[in-house]
Amino acid sequence: MKLYQKVFAVIAYEGMSGLMRRMIRKFYITNEESSNDESSKVREDYERLVSDFNARALAMGYGDIKKYYWYHTVDLGNGLVTPGTYDYRKDLPRFQFPEDMSGMNVLDVGSATDFFAFEFERRGANVISVELPSIEDWDMPHGKDRQLTLENLMAYHQVSTIEEVQYFHLNGPFEFCRKALNSKIRRCHSTIYDLSAQKLGVDAFDLIFVGDVLLHTFSPLRALASLAPLCRGTLIVSSDLANEGYGEPIMRYIGGEERSGDNRSWWIPNRLCLEKMLKRLGFKTVAVVGHHTGVLRPEGHVYDRSIIHATKCEFPLKLCTPSEHHSEVEVSHGQTATHLHTGV
Numbered sequence: 001m002k003l004y005q006k007v008f009a010v011i012a013y014e015g016m017s018g019l020m021r022r023m024i025r026k027f028y029i030t031n032e033e034s035s036n037d038e039s040s041k042v043r044e045d046y047e048r049l050v051s052d053f054n055a056r057a058l059a060m061g062y063g064d065i066k067k068y069y070w071y072h073t074v075d076l077g078n079g080l081v082t083p084g085t086y087d088y089r090k091d092l093p094r095f096q097f098p099e100d101m102s103g104m105n106v107l108d109v110g111s112a113t114d115f116f117a118f119e120f121e122r123r124g125a126n127v128i129s130v131e132l133p134s135i136e137d138w139d140m141p142h143g144k145d146r147q148l149t150l151e152n153l154m155a156y157h158q159v160s161t162i163e164e165v166q167y168f169h170l171n172g173p174f175e176f177c178r179k180a181l182n183s184k185i186r187r188c189h190s191t192i193y194d195l196s197a198q199k200l201g202v203d204a205f206d207l208i209f210v211g212d213v214l215l216h217t218f219s220p221l222r223a224l225a226s227l228a229p230l231c232r233g234t235l236i237v238s239s240d241l242a243n244e245g246y247g248e249p250i251m252r253y254i255g256g257e258e259r260s261g262d263n264r265s266w267w268i269p270n271r272l273c274l275e276k277m278l279k280r281l282g283f284k285t286v287a288v289v290g291h292h293t294g295v296l297r298p299e300g301h302v303y304d305r306s307i308i309h310a311t312k313c314e315f316p317l318k319l320c321t322p323s324e325h326h327s328e329v330e331v332s333h334g335q336t337a338t339h340l341h342t343g344v
């Protein structure tokens, strides 16, 4: 396909904002030298944040929590802010969650440190957060591949059992935040595939959020098929979208031929593929409502995710007004669209 044809195709399928996003991505995967400088600065700043947080928590009587892994930055409102790999605080308006979620039943799937779940609760929702029963339940090939990943996680946390990894990686940080925030969020331990109304004790949810989980599943369609019957309102997906294909629904395999780097990521759909899957599962409207980009800590990679709203109801939920943040992204670091985060 010639360049001008590609440009027309992108505008036709993704609009001007899609074109801008692709140009920004392409432009910034270049200057490795400055990227290395910036990466070291991100790492240094992050290490300072972690040690300040640990020292402050210790001084406040929380004991030694050095082994905890903070996926999200969560402001605990008592002078403590967890040093997360992802700090989504300034990006919240981009997701266009309803400002007032009073009385809504909300499900946050693959919630990690629960930044989003706590925010839904703060806005008035009844929230159930879903996390894996065990770190071993990640979709991973059996045998040596899986064994090495689990050993790496144990080494990262300096522990010798899977149960300890589960605690320091997922359950401990969540419980710590839940207590500090005096939260009533209920946590359900399940894989995305095994979710059901019966298991959750709720017939249907007004809003389901699934952020950066589908790429970690061997079967994204099966994962979405588990969520679809549970959603009576809006499903909000935050995900990397593949750039390939205009007018063709494509799922790009990113798992490689052998174990390396981020070894638990498998698939990225393009926009049309995600849209068609969601429509096949009964969603009436599917729209990319925005993007969010940021810098992954401590690695310093730039990520870029799309935010997709899929609605079951004829009239979508009243959404909050996207503020000035809604303009296209400004990216100032080297690499883009990566999932190489530590340990997760």
Ligand SMILES: C[S@@+](CC[C@H](N)C(=O)[O-])C[C@H]1O[C@@H](n2cnc3c(N)ncnc32)[C@H](O)[C@@H]1O
Pocket: 071, 086, 109, 110, 111, 112, 130, 131, 132, 137, 138, 139, 190, 191, 192, 193, 210, 211, 212, 213, 216, 217, 238, 344
């Ligand atoms: C990349 S993190 C995303 C965290 C959060 N949803 C966000 O958007 O910031 C993926 C989370 O999904 C969980 N996860 C991975 N595979 C899963 C599966 N098959 N079912 C449910 N959760 C899963 C992981 O434990 C991890 O906490």
